[in-house]
Amino acid sequence: MQAKLKFDTVKVGDAIPTITIDNVARPDFVRYAGASGDFVPLHYDQTFAEAAGIPTVFAQGMWTAGCLSRCLTDFAGAGQVRHFKVRFARQVWPGDTLTCRGTVTAKNEANGEKLVEGELEVVNQKGEATVKGAFRVAAA
Amino acid sequence: MVDKSIIGKTGKPFTMPIEWSKVREFARAVRDPNPVYFDPELAKKECGGIPVPVTFLQTSAFWQTAESAPPLDMFDPRRILHGEQEFEFFKPILVGDTLTGVARVADIYEKEGGRGGKMTFLAVETTYTNQRNENVARSRFVLVETGQAVGG
Numbered sequence: 598m599q600a601k602l603k604f605d606t607v608k609v610g611d612a613i614p615t616i617t618i619d620n621v622a623r624p625d626f627v628r629y630a631g632a633s634g635d636f637v638p639l640h641y642d643q644t645f646a647e648a649a650g651i652p653t654v655f656a657q658g659m660w661t662a663g664c665l666s667r668c669l670t671d672f673a674g675a676g677q678v679r680h681f682k683v684r685f686a687r688q689v690w691p692g693d694t695l696t697c698r699g700t701v702t703a704k705n706e707a708n709g710e711k712l713v714e715g716e717l718e719v720v721n722q723k724g725e726a727t728v729k730g731a732f733r734v735a736a737a
Numbered sequence: 738m739v740d741k742s743i744i745g746k747t748g749k750p751f752t753m754p755i756e757w758s759k760v761r762e763f764a765r766a767v768r769d770p771n772p773v774y775f776d777p778e779l780a781k782k783e784c785g786g787i788p789v790p791v792t793f794l795q796t797s798a799f800w801q802t803a804e805s806a807p808p809l810d811m812f813d814p815r816r817i818l819h820g821e822q823e824f825e826f827f828k829p830i831l832v833g834d835t836l837t838g839v840a841r842v843a844d845i846y847e848k849e850g851g852r853g854g855k856m857t858f859l860a861v862e863t864t865y866t867n868q869r870n871e872n873v874a875r876s877r878f879v880l881v882e883t884g885q886a887v888g889g
Binding site for chain 1: 773783784788792816817821824826829
């Protein structure tokens, strides 16, 4: 696999690469619905959303989580992620700009692998957390 | 009242072939330009094959049938929120693999919501094995049915 991360040089408290998602737009949700098979209508059907009492469609949580997970593969390499957990705190709306970021919180070894753990979050342009998460990646 | 008797129920195993076109489409959808998803030669050199994006197992929705999918019909689609999602990976998953997934109801419970009345939580765990019968991954999600519209 694409091991990019050197265990010995990573320090607790290090920031992992930040990803900015500019101008979240409805086509993102439609494309993700098609790619993922998540056809919950609240994410692309304006008529359905309004009838449910919601001002407009909002992102699939897993779309945002997918954008966030790229921080990990940019950090550690594709195929190096061992654990990824997210909790959805707030909706992501069309027009939002998101910052995906994370911090290393621990280093350890298990099952013959060198592992780096940390926490993750996605914040919107108002600084509000939309997703909170945690990760574990393998290092070389 | 929620029906606790569904805890432990498993769906019928479903087959999930890992296909390049779906992997590429998924990477594009989450705005991930990593060339390992788009360039098979490079992917072979760096990863031994085309890997899957971290959250790609979400596409299992395409392969599940009514008999293999978690029981969601008790929920009102206007009031469903995805609360949590978790993935654990034990072995590489590459394009060309064929996975078998089994979904299991891990928990169902109710809680009083802060402002919207009673909320119902459903936790489903899915285990994935590959064509060599290796345990490659486990996913877990929590869905929440809120007492009122989710964007309010």
